[in-house]
Amino acid sequence: RISREFRNWKRYKGGMAQDIWVGEISKGDYRPITKFRGTDNFPMWHESGLYFTSDSIDGTMNLYRYDFKTEQFTQLTKYNDYDVKYPSLGPNHIVYQYAGSLYLYDLNSGQSKQVPIEIPSDRTLVRRFLLENPEKYVYTFDLSPKGKRALLNIRGEIVNMPTEKGVTYHVTPNSSASREKSAIWSPDGKWIAFFSDKTGEEELYLVSPTGGEWKQITKNGFAFCTNPKWSPNSKFIIFHDKFMRLNLVDVASGTIKVVDQGEYDDAWYEWGIQTYCWSPDSRWIAYSKMEQSLYPSIFLYNVQTKEHFRVTSSMTKDWSPSFSPDGKYLYFLSNRTFKPIMGFVDQNHIFLNMTKPYILILKEGDLSPFAPANDADQEKSAAEESRADKVLITTENFSERNIPAPVKAGNLFRLEAVDGGLLYLKKTENEFLKYQFVNDENQARNLELHRFTLKDQKDETLMEGIGQYHLSADKKRLIYRAGNKFGVVDLGKAKVGDGALNFKNVTLWIDKLAEFKQMFAEAWRIERDWFYDPNMHGLNWSKVRKFYEKFVPFCGTRGDLNYLIGEMIAELNAGHTYVYGGDLEHGKSVSCGLLGADFSMENGYPKM
Missing domain, CATH: 2.40.10 (Thrombin, subunit H)
Structure with a gap:
């Protein structure tokens, strides 16, 4: 039978309950x-x-x-x-x-x-300490508008560091008591936006790139906010939350509008509205929303008219949209290549390498970017070629203007538009894993960065062995992650190690007891916001928090904290509510030998 001591389930009456x-x-x-x-x-x-x-x-x-x-x-x-x-x-x-x-x-x-017990202790394991190897604790990362500086979220704090020479700014110093995350630099270079739970709930804040006083933008008590994106004119921010809403924030007024809200998730990693982008004129938002088919579809939203338009059907998986810098195309990834192979063992059909970039011609009547050259077309001025200042979109018959890029289908991720084409990540080795995704925490080194150019229809590999990348606002430089290595390079061919960031001037002082209090509160919020039963199995969840929170100051290790969090969530009397991870302290293990066995063959069978 299974002990309930570390299963985080109290009052368990299932078939694995222990008896004497x-x-x-x-x-x-x-x-x-x-x-x-x-x-x-x-x-x-x-x-x-x-x-x-x-x-x-x-x-x-x-x-x-x-x-x-x-x-x-x-x-x-x-x-x-x-x-x-x-x-x-x-x-x-x-x-x-x-x-x-x-x-x-x-x-x-x-x-x-x-039993009265007093143990004098220096409590060395929870002392304030200087974080070593800060590159191991990077959560999200971004670039300044021209790619001269890197913006990193390190162990819940925001750091602005030079890509070559310069001063490292600790934008949110000494903030162990709160968690700051998802920092992004405004395209005009004036602000850094990020989320923080310093009020007890996650809210959106602005701060100067060199630090200073924070400006709180939202006051709505959002839950589990992710992936903020500035509009190109630096007036708006969109972000996703736990309730599967895509929120549009007017930075000047703090006004919030829900662009759209998802209704479905795949009970794993893909839920609601997770990939989205701005048009170059800041008037349109393209986003992918999970549908009942458990495929995400592409939609468009007009910020001025507040109208929604479906771009793709729910019958295919379409995601990672990105507007071309000239405002003429919307690129996205789609799984529409059905060329199965047969499994050697059970002769089942196996669908791999299904993804290609697709190109939506935004204005009806525009030619395909792959149309043969025509002398009459070349007489147009350069100004007419770009619609970055005013993107024109024909809001019907999208499927008739949607074409695949002439790229070999593969296992692709994270498309981004650049001048003259697009970038994407490609995984070349098959993996026994259905749910595959890429985010800033991806420490793998198994992806290639590709660039496809429209003019010559050329697909080239720019980098190998990385896990994630982001472009600067001017789309001329990029920051990459490869394991715990980070670098900033010009857009072009490069290798891991080029433009490596130097973390030697990142000095983060960590207050573990303050962190423990924040972690406990966040664990409580996660259960409040994500537990399947809004009634929390009949518990007064605020009362449960107070019931256990008073023991947090007495935690001497992260293991103590994990155990305490486990006791709290065990009150829900539900399975699969586990706690794991963190800076766990492990004693030195001592190996010991085990008894062996002798084998012999008798009458064609092994005997032990």
Whole structure:
């Protein structure tokens, strides 16, 4: 059976609940003495009785005794809040954990008393410390408008660092008590936008690129905000939230409008509206929204008229839209290449390498970018060629103007438009994994960066061995990630290591106890916002937070914090509510040998 101690489920009554069994070794007559559907564990034999813990009365673990002579059960402790944990039997007492203390249960008097314990400690594991190897803690990254500086979110703080020479600015210094994330630089270079939970909820803020006072933009208590994107004119920001909404924020007024809201997710990584972009004139938003088919489709939104237009059908997976800088095309990725191979073992059809870039000609009547050259067409002026200042879109018959790029289909990700063409990431090795995606945390080094140019229809590999990239606002430089290596290079051929960022001047002081408080609060919010039952299984979730939060200051390690968070979410009485990760402290392991075995073959069979 499975112990509930680290399964984060209290009051469990499923088929894996523990029972107490007894029997004689010589007879092998083992039988359960506890028949309760819940948990019974930690048996301790003493004289004619068996002591153990059980949650059989009200779901709270308490001490019990079973008398072998009378076959009666007696409840010894009667707590109804925190569980009795990890009891251990001595000659005359049972020691156990209750709340944040140890208690002794006297076997003779039947009374419990707290054990006063004081352990003088320097608490070295939670001391304020200088973060080593900050490149290992990068969450998101971006570039300044012209790509001269890098903007990184490192362990919940925002750092503005030079790509070559210059000063490193700690934009949000000494902010261990809150988590700052998803920092992006405005195209006009004046502001850095980011999310922070310093109020207790995630909100959007602005700050000068060199730091200083924060300007709070939203005050709505958003949940799990992701992927903010500035409009090219630096007046608006769009971002996605837990409620699958694409939110449009007027930076000057703080006014918020919901562009659209998704209704479906695949119960894994793709949910709501996750990929989106601005047109060069800041008047249009293109985005992909998950549909009932569990395929995302491309839509357009006119910021001025507030109209929505469907671009692709729900029958294909279409995502990662990006407007061409000249405003004439909308590029996106789509899985429309169905060329199955046969599996050697079961002869099933296997669909791989399904993705190609597609090109939507925005204005009806415009020629395909691959149309043969015509002398009459070349008489047009350069000004007529670009519509960056006013993008013209015919809002019907999109499918008639949608063409695939002449690129070999593959496993592609993260398309971005550039002058004269587009970029995308490509995974060349097959992977036994259905849900594949790329974000800033991707530390893999198994992707190639490709550039496709419209004029000569050439597809070339610019970089190999990276995991993610971002363009500067002028689309002339890019920042890449390869494992924990970061670099900034001009748009063109490069290799990992070129333009490497130097983290030596990144000095982040970390206050672990302040971090612990923030992490606990965020874990509580995650359950509040994501748990499938809005009623939280009938719990007063705010009360549950207070019930456990008071122990956070006493956590001496990240392992302590994880355990405390686990105890809190275990109150939900639900499976698969786990806690993992973090700066866990591991003692030095000591290897030991194991007994071997001798094998021989007898009558054609192995004998051990």
